[in-house]
Structure formats: structure tokens, C-alpha cells
Amino acid sequence: MNLDNELARIAKEEVDVVIAKSVGVVLALTGKAMRKSVCLIALLVLNSMSPLTSGFDLGKQEIIDLSHAYNKDTIYWPTSPSKFSLKQLAYGPTEAGFFYSANTFATPEHGGTHIDAPIHFHAGGQTVDQIPLEQLILPGIVIDVTNKTMQDRNYRLTREDVLMFEAAHGQITAGSAVLLRTGWGKYWPDVKKYLGDDTPGDASKLKFPSFGEGAVRLLVEERKVALIGLDTASIDYGPSKDFIVHRVAAEHNIPGIENLANLDKLPATGFILIALPIKIEGGSGGPVRVVALVPLVNSGG
Ligand SMILES: [Zn+2]
Numbered sequence: 001m002n003l004d005n006e007l008a009r010i011a012k013e014e015v016d017v018v019i020a021k022s023v024g025v026v027l028a029l030t031g032k033a034m035r036k037s038v039c040l041i042a043l044l045v046l047n048s049m050s051p052l053t054s055g056f057d058l059g060k061q062e063i064i065d066l067s068h069a070y071n072k073d074t075i076y077w078p079t080s081p082s083k084f085s086l087k088q089l090a091y092g093p094t095e096a097g098f099f100y101s102a103n104t105f106a107t108p109e110h111g112g113t114h115i116d117a118p119i120h121f122h123a124g125g126q127t128v129d130q131i132p133l134e135q136l137i138l139p140g141i142v143i144d145v146t147n148k149t150m151q152d153r154n155y156r157l158t159r160e161d162v163l164m165f166e167a168a169h170g171q172i173t174a175g176s177a178v179l180l181r182t183g184w185g186k187y188w189p190d191v192k193k194y195l196g197d198d199t200p201g202d203a204s205k206l207k208f209p210s211f212g213e214g215a216v217r218l219l220v221e222e223r224k225v226a227l228i229g230l231d232t233a234s235i236d237y238g239p240s241k242d243f244i245v246h247r248v249a250a251e252h253n254i255p256g257i258e259n260l261a262n263l264d265k266l267p268a269t270g271f272i273l274i275a276l277p278i279k280i281e282g283g284s285g286g287p288v289r290v291v292a293l294v295p296l297v298n299s300g301g
Helices: 003-012 037-055 159-169 191-195 213-222 244-251
Strands: 016-021 024-028 061-065 085-093 099-106 114-116 137-144 176-181 226-232 256-257 270-275 287-297
Touching: 003 213, 114 244, 114 270, 137 159, 159 213, 213 226, 213 244, 226 270, 244 256
Parallel strands: 137 176, 176 226, 226 256
Antiparallel strands: 016 024, 061 287, 085 099, 114 256, 114 287, 137 270, 270 287
């Protein structure tokens, strides 16, 4: 439909048309044209909304998968009593002549790409089903410390690192997701490289980088971020015994996502994170499919 022609036609039928600069098009209708124009009004309303919603045009976003697949190689904490299991219940043609397949699966809550609900380290904290959706669908940023972790595999993000990021990219806004890129994703699923030790049942010799207390206090208490996450097995570094980052985040009802994939494919700022965990009522965490919507760069302008 040609909008100008339609507007001209309706104007002839004694309709006043007011074009509002900022919002779009507002129609004041009189007389017989009222009924005829209902469809056109709907069109105009949609038309006037598009500039406001263009940031969420899926056709202009690249969708990046930030989850590892669950399989026999999925990494769990060394003390986990079990790992991921998938058992086939059916696979093949039925007597009725059609194909049918189904499996049953089992997994501890904390393994693979998963979320820690606040109750994981704070009595009375939110369970995984209680995490507000606003904390799971939100703008994200990535702080890259790969140059530091190459020198020290037990590196912890510092308050100064966060301030340096802000000096380059602007202050981190309240309600955002802060992802830490250590470069550890490239080691998945090699347990020895990823965790720093592969002794079954022993979590005392782990070596991998993560957040530090000063950084998480700045992010959670001052910047009021809504979610943290990273590409190693824990939001506390490998040697941690007090799990202070888990405790600080949990007591502020901030969930943490562990074992993220593909953080090297994200820009530092300007993307939307969608991280929807399995909705286990009362759960302390669980598997989460994480994706990022990254605006495609329009080279043509
Ligand atoms: Zn966990």
C-alpha cells in the first residue's frame, strides 16, 4: 500500500490528518471515513512504531550460541557424584509405520553451561525458577582478560580491571550482564587443561581464572549489574576455598553463569544476552541455553 496515496484519498473524504514529527502519524477521523480507515490506522500505528523498535529487528542481529552441548564429555565439578547421561527409550519405525524417537536424560544441576541461582550460596536466595526474567534477558558487556590469564592461570579480575574497561567503554549500566572472557573456552572439554587438574573426586588442586572479590563488589554493590558469567567452571577462581564471589553475588540475588562458550565472538558492548535456564522448581541452578544478539554492522550506512 502506498501511504501517500492512501492519505491523499482519505483526506478527500473529509478526514483530518496530522503528522506528528516524533511519534509518527496521528489521525483524527470524521464522518463516513471512520469505518474504512480502521485498517489504515493499524498500518499507520505499526509504521510509526518501527523507528522505536528497530533496535530489536531480528533480521539485523547475528545470533551467537554461548552454550556448550551436553554429552559424555561435559565437564562437572570434580566432586560431582554423577555426570550427564542420556538413555535411549525409542528410536526407529513403530508398528504403525511412522518413525519415533525419545530419550531420558539426567544431570546434576551444576555442570556444563549452567546457571547458579542465588540460593546456591545464600540461604533464602532465589531458586532458579524465581530468578526474574529481567535478569535473564538483558544488555551485556564482555571484559577481556585473556592477556592476563596467559601469564597467570589463577588470575582474578580486579576492581582496577573493571575501571580500566569503563575508561575505554563508559560506565557499566545498572541491570546489565557482565561476562568475563578468560580464553578458557578453547580448552573445553579437556578437563586437565580446563580445570588445571583431573584427579577424580579431588577439587583441591584446581587452577583456572575467574572474578575477584574487589571486582564483584564493584559490579554488584556499586554498578548494580543483574548477572555475571564467564568461560571457566566457577565464578570463583580454581584455588578458592571461601567462594567469596559466589557469596557476594548470591547475597545480592545476582545469578552467575559458568562454562560459557564462544565469548571470543562477542563485541565488548552493545549486545543482548538471553540466558534461559531449565525451570526446576526449588532448584539451586541448572543447564542454561545462552545466546547473544549482536547487531550486524551495516557497512553500507
Ligand atoms: Zn554452578
